[in-house]
């Protein structure tokens with residue numbers, strides 16, 4: 001949290017069956033996680049990817065692990081290699097894997113075996129439209145999301161795009177886990193404003209840990 005105010009939120013808040021907000025779950029490790037992001041980005045830099053429709057994603061993305069989500073004119077998919085460099089994606093740092101497993105366990109998913117971390121970087125005005133995470137080829141494992149730096153408004157919907165959407169502010173160090181009946185629920189991020197965070201300035205980072213069962217080259 002910013003402004004030095006005490007965080008009065010409970011350690012776990014249910015959003016839906018299978019979906020949990022864990023306020024401050026990684027706040028102690030936040031600075032360390034930001035350094036890990038920097039290390040990944042040295043090898044596989046953040047880039048704004050092209051959508052199948054020809055637009056640009058407003059968040060810049062990269063990732064690490066066995067396979068990473070990419071988008072270009074030919075569609076959405078996971079690849080084992082960074083298309084920019086032709087090299088395998090950087091390895092998934094053990095700390096990330098372990099924090100992901102711990103958050104999942106806390107949310108009731110004891111058997112999470114993450115093999116990828118997608119990294120999103122949002123600047124002022126960056127957003128992520130309402131979507132489902134459905135390219136993993138596997139929905140029996142949850143998605144674990146860590147928020148770092150600037151706060152953002154997370155939109156949490158339901159199984160259908162037209163379901164009501166709740167707005168939840170995610171702060172530095174917060175984790176959200178969704179799996180089971182909520183695994184394919186729609187979610188997104190509203191456009192960021194212009195506040196700053198002591199560790200990241202105007203930027204927000206998000207890490208999602210996932211288990212990917214299918215990937216292209």
Ligand SMILES: O=C(O)CCC(=O)C(=O)O
Pocket residue numbers: 118120128133145147154187188189206208
């Ligand atoms: O930035 C976030 O909190 C959500 C990111 C997300 O939904 C995704 O990467 O699929």
Ligand SMILES: [Fe+2]
Pocket residue numbers: 131132133187
């Ligand atoms: Fe998502």
